[in-house]
Amino acid sequence: MTARARRAPMYTPGRVFVMLLPFLAVLAIGFALPLVKAVGDSLSAGDGFAASYSALLDDPVFWDILLRTIRTAALISVICVVIGYPTAELIAGAPARVRPVLLALVIVPFWSSVVARTYGWFGVFVKDGVIDSVAGLFGGGPQRMLYSELAVVVGMVHVLLPILVLPLYAAVRNYDERLSLASLSLGGGRMRTLFLVKLPVLAPSILAATTGIFVIALGFFVTPALLGGPDSQLMSNLVSQQVLQRYDLPRAQAMSIVLLLAALAALALSAGAYNLLKRRLA
């Protein structure tokens, strides 16, 4: 069927535009206008063009936190893939009666409050919390794990894991198992079949899902604010600090624009890699 035949002639450009209008209005007022204003404000603030940016680039603390944010986001993406892919396989390979239950175990946390879930980890890591109780059973003392980078990483993996598992599950379900069977019958071992046949076929989906995690992690705010100490704050926390504690709006704007550029760069890189992978498979 051709693309043209797939729609009724009632969708004239005019009618489509009218239907899009409310969305475009919200997008303009709530997204485009504020963003343009933020870029403009941050460029014109202070003495001379882009003064708040050059001040930012001279600040070692800013670089420190930017690099930490990128490093943490990368680490979390890797952990999520290593845990998330087997989880997707477990669900996809489960009997049809069990599958909805396992899926629900991923979907319910996904749609539950991030603050509530993060606060659960607070209860795990806090002094005399779950970990200390367990350590106590084995004669260990308090572990002092709250307000550390480890707590932040665990909390963020918890929030982001479902976002990776759900699309990976869909990809595993769509995978044509006959490809693996062909490889096995030609004498490829189980490991070689997994790593040289199945994973390369799934690679574009894995890449897309992981990029999503990475970009969300770059802008993460709630979890590091609640579970992290002064040494484990990420870019978003620094930005909000400029607004809520130092009342330095241009600086906050400049920081957030740098963060936006980092996210866009990651997306562009990933899109390039995605196209390469797709072309190789075609």
Added chain:
Amino acid sequence: MSSAAKTERTTFVVVGSLALVFLLAPMLIVVLASLDSGQFFTFPPTEISSHWFSEIVDDETWRASFGLTLTIAALTAVASSIIGGLAGIAVARVSPRVRRLMYPLLIAPLIVPVIVLAISFYTLALELHLVGTLFAFVMANTILTAPLVALLVMGTCLRLDHRLELASLSCGASPTRTLIRITFPLVGPTAVAGGALAFLLVLDEVVMSLFLVAPGKTPLAVKLFLQAQTGTAPIVMAASSILIFTSLVVLAAVTALRSVLARRTDEDLAPDVTAAV
């Protein structure tokens, strides 16, 4: 099954099961710990009591936060299902080439880090003296939820049999009538499900709203976040439990809607919660 195949499957099952336990554990801990009546975090709870829940219900400021959040969530849910629904239909009904051009526009607010949106929106709201207003809260949330509804509705609409619309037109119904009598009822359940999910997202939204708060105008999630930042507080556990249960109820409702629709109509048209990712 060969032993190598068994090893592979065992690895998936072991790692996957641990991951599922990992996903559920903190939620169980929150719910159980909120049942303890003590001043400090106690797990497992030493006694079962609803002490901290009645504390929330009795507290004027928590009640106000709940009320404000429910108002914002309801308005956002309605706004984003209408705005996102219309946009979703429109984008599904243009040629694939035009759709490829519109798609980035549709998802733009979802790929920009939320803090960037929050700071930008706050700057504008400050200038226009909108900080603390209901309009600002609803607008800030609709930015994040309308694209989601649009994506869901677009998905449903693309799977829709276009001949239903053609049949209506050829029987003499006007385009507007066709839209209202044929298209809207077909995508309506997806838009409603999208609205319900938007409702859930608003309950939890911290970053956009954090900068928009004014005295007496603090949404629940922000209040929860600010309290949690000061350290351990059983009342935060209780409020968190309430949020987790609310999510469960809304998700159950969406799932029930889906299974009812799946029985009544074509399976493919039932809104899919997992598709919202």
